[in-house]
Amino acid sequence: MKWRYSLRWKLPHRPCPGPHELVSEVVDAGQQAPESVMSLWVAGAGYAVCVDFLDDRQIRRWSDERKAATRRRNLERRVNRIAPLFADELIERELETRPEYFRGKSAR
Incomplete structure (x- = not known):
C-alpha cells in the first residue's frame, strides 16, 4: 500500500492564488511527509498537507x-x-x- 502526500489549497471561502495543488509525492505506507512537501508548507497560508491512501484493489461495481x-x-x-x-x-x-x-x- 502507498500513501500520497500533497500540499493543497484548503480555504473554500477564498480564491486560490495559484495552483490548487502545489506538490505531491507518493511514499510507502507509514512514512512521514517527505521534505519536498514540508519545505513548501507555511502555517496559515491556506495550503494544507494532505494524505491520500492509495489502494491497488479494483473497485467492485454492482450489477x-x-x-x-x-x-x-x-x-x-x-x-x-x-x-x-x-x-x-x-x-x-x-x-x-x-x-x-x-x-x-x-x-x-
Whole structure:
C-alpha cells in the first residue's frame, strides 16, 4: 500500500492564488511527509498537507440486477413507511415514471 502526500489549497471561502495543488509525492505506507512537501508548507497560508491512501484493489461495481433489486426494495420500504394505505399505487406510479432507474441503469 502507498500513501500520497500533497500540499493543497484548503480555504473554500477564498480564491486560490495559484495552483490548487502545489506538490505531491507518493511514499510507502507509514512514512512521514517527505521534505519536498514540508519545505513548501507555511502555517496559515491556506495550503494544507494532505494524505491520500492509495489502494491497488479494483473497485467492485454492482450489477444492474443487484442495483435494480435494491432500488425497488428501498422504494417499497420508503413508501410503506410514509403512506402504507396507498403503497401499491404509489410504487406502481414511481416504477412507470422512472423505469430505467428501477432496471438498474445509471444516469451516467
